[in-house]
Amino acid sequence: MNISNDPRDERRDYSAACAIFDIDAIAASFVGRLDAGINVCVECCDRHAAAGGTALDWEGVDGRRASMTFAELQVQSARFANLLFARGIGAGDVVAALLPRTPALLIVALGTWRAGAVYQPLFTAFGSKAIEHRIAASGAKLIVTDAGNRPKLSEIDDLPAVAVSGPAASGSPASDADLFAELDGQSDVFDPVPRRGDDPFIILFTSGTTGLPKGVQVPIRALCSFQIYMRDAMDLRPGDRFWNIADPGWAYGLYYAIIGPLLLGHATTFYEGSFTAESTYRIIAKHGITNLAGSPTAFRLLIAAGSEAAAALKGRLRVVSSAGEPLNPEVIRWFAEHLDVVVHDQYGQTETGMILGNHHGLAHPVSVGSAGFAMPGYRVAVLGDDGREQPAGTPGALAVDIARSPLFWFTGYHGKLALAASGGYYRTGDTVEMNLDGEVSFIGRADDVITSSGYRIGPFDVESTLLEHAAVVEAAVVGKPDPERTELVKAFVVLAPDRIPEAGLAEELREWVKHRLSAHAYPREIEFVTDLPKTPSGKLQRFLLRNQEIAKAQAQGPRE
Numbered sequence: 001m002n003i004s005n006d007p008r009d010e011r012r013d014y015s016a017a018c019a020i021f022d023i024d025a026i027a028a029s030f031v032g033r034l035d036a037g038i039n040v041c042v043e044c045c046d047r048h049a050a051a052g053g054t055a056l057d058w059e060g061v062d063g064r065r066a067s068m069t070f071a072e073l074q075v076q077s078a079r080f081a082n083l084l085f086a087r088g089i090g091a092g093d094v095v096a097a098l099l100p101r102t103p104a105l106l107i108v109a110l111g112t113w114r115a116g117a118v119y120q121p122l123f124t125a126f127g128s129k130a131i132e133h134r135i136a137a138s139g140a141k142l143i144v145t146d147a148g149n150r151p152k153l154s155e156i157d158d159l160p161a162v163a164v165s166g167p168a169a170s171g172s173p174a175s176d177a178d179l180f181a182e183l184d185g186q187s188d189v190f191d192p193v194p195r196r197g198d199d200p201f202i203i204l205f206t207s208g209t210t211g212l213p214k215g216v217q218v219p220i221r222a223l224c225s226f227q228i229y230m231r232d233a234m235d236l237r238p239g240d241r242f243w244n245i246a247d248p249g250w251a252y253g254l255y256y257a258i259i260g261p262l263l264l265g266h267a268t269t270f271y272e273g274s275f276t277a278e279s280t281y282r283i284i285a286k287h288g289i290t291n292l293a294g295s296p297t298a299f300r301l302l303i304a305a306g307s308e309a310a311a312a313l314k315g316r317l318r319v320v321s322s323a324g325e326p327l328n329p330e331v332i333r334w335f336a337e338h339l340d341v342v343v344h345d346q347y348g349q350t351e352t353g354m355i356l357g358n359h360h361g362l363a364h365p366v367s368v369g370s371a372g373f374a375m376p377g378y379r380v381a382v383l384g385d386d387g388r389e390q391p392a393g394t395p396g397a398l399a400v401d402i403a404r405s406p407l408f409w410f411t412g413y414h415g416k417l418a419l420a421a422s423g424g425y426y427r428t429g430d431t432v433e434m435n436l437d438g439e440v441s442f443i444g445r446a447d448d449v450i451t452s453s454g455y456r457i458g459p460f461d462v463e464s465t466l467l468e469h470a471a472v473v474e475a476a477v478v479g480k481p482d483p484e485r486t487e488l489v490k491a492f493v494v495l496a497p498d499r500i501p502e503a504g505l506a507e508e509l510r511e512w513v514k515h516r517l518s519a520h521a522y523p524r525e526i527e528f529v530t531d532l533p534k535t536p537s538g539k540l541q542r543f544l545l546r547n548q549e550i551a552k553a554q555a556q557g558p559r560e
Contacts, residue, residue: 080111
């Protein structure tokens with residue numbers, strides 16, 4: 001199935017955009033120079049202040065609304081930079097933020113960058129152990145938090161200095177600084193500290209999908225990549241009201257809900273409350289959102305709320321972008337039918353930012369179920385086990401051709417001096433296929449692919465087919481050890497509230513997949529569950545389900 005782009009929008013030709021791509025021209029659009037002195041706060045704030053535009057539209061959990069202009073953010077960032085300077089925190093030092101989506105988070109991030117320091121986000125759902133690991137690894141000199149999250153820090157040994165936004169938590173140490181009281185006493189003038197393009201401005205830890213979380217140091221030159229993604233993939237336009245619902249404690253939210261829009265001089269939207277279908281639809285309507293970004297997990301929850309909830313917003317959204325995990329075709333079809341908007345799947349990692357996708361701002365074929373094309377400034381390849389590029393239609397490992405990808409910025413994890421690239425490629429760990437035109441289709445993480453009776457089966461296709469059934473809200477598919485087939489396909493299924501888990505429905509789902517997908521890929525076992533294991537950022541953790549099945553098989557021992 002092929003879906004066309006919205007004919008009302010004018011798009012540049014994808015091939016032409018790739019052919020004329022010039023990273024020097026992108027770098028020249030900044031006020032500073034990557035090789036001679038640049039400051040992220042200047043690029044994301046100061047240069048837009050004179051125009052008088054809005055930097056942030058905010059709504060609190062209690063319904064209060066506020067906005068902040070670039071000029072106001074410039075002043076507040078200077079005060080925070082002065083606060084850091086007074087504490088002896090400067091260029092290259094790490095400042096961590098354990099904050100909800102409030103104006104304080106934006107002030108801390110921009111002020112940290114103004115001082116030439118490195119910003120470290122901490123997801124507010126983290127417990128003390130996760131926080132302790134990250135701040136110990138980064139060597140953070142200051143943590144800024146709020147009263148609701150401050151108690152988590154009490155369990156941490158060797159805690160750095162703490163500043164609290166808002167009223168102090170009951171029982172908090174007297175040594176905690178009152179963030180806004182201290183800001184009020186600071187000068188609103190602070191000359192931005194120049195840095196170079198290879199200097200880090202973010203340290204962000206991965207979600208630990210395949211192992212312990214690793215610290216990714218993001219260099220300032222990554223701004224070039226972020227700018228291209230916002231322009232070409234998200235198609236952010238001056239008239240848009242933009243909302244990326246991803247949490248800025250993770251890469252997609254930090255890179256593209258804060259840095260990306262501000263870099264273009266565009267306002268971003270923060271909603272302090274937790275994600276629900278009701279709150280999301282309300283914010284879209286109340287704030288007039290036209291350009292929306294989020295994850296398939298969030299979009300599936302909107303679908304679960306039903307078509308009536310979406311009816312009032314039909315036609316209000318111009319474009320929707322999806323990232324974080326593969327986008328199931330059923331989400332695309334549902335959004336087209338009930339919200340009259342095209343959802344485009346896009347792909348990236350904490351280590352790379354976004355590197356390929358279906359671009360809202362560029363004209364190219366868009367196929368349902370496809371992850372899209374390499375972003376201008378990147379060349380991606382499919383590698384075999386021997387490290388060689390595979391021909392079209394042959395599954396293999398998705399990789400970035402570093403030498404031919406001028407936007408590629410990842411150089412290695414915190415504590416490691418260099419990226420361990422294999423033969424000039426960065427391997428993503430994901431398995432894909434590429435067609436003759438360069439369009440990439442996702443199969444799964446390399447360790448998620450199921451081998452059954454000699455067939456290699458990607459869990460994504462099976463999950464997507466299950467999700468097309470009206471009874472299914474979520475699905476996860478793994479390989480279960482089997483002495484005859486090596487592995488058999490097993491599905492864990494979350495049902496809609498009005499459906500009852502029973503043997504008859506399980507058989508119906510098996511036949512559904514067998515008929516709609518293939519006879520060799522249907523789930524021979526189906527287990528109904530109330531929820532699925534996910535990382536804090538919402539990514540499905542199939543490996544936990546797979547390990548669970550391996551442990552069961554080992555406990556049972558070999559068959560007689």
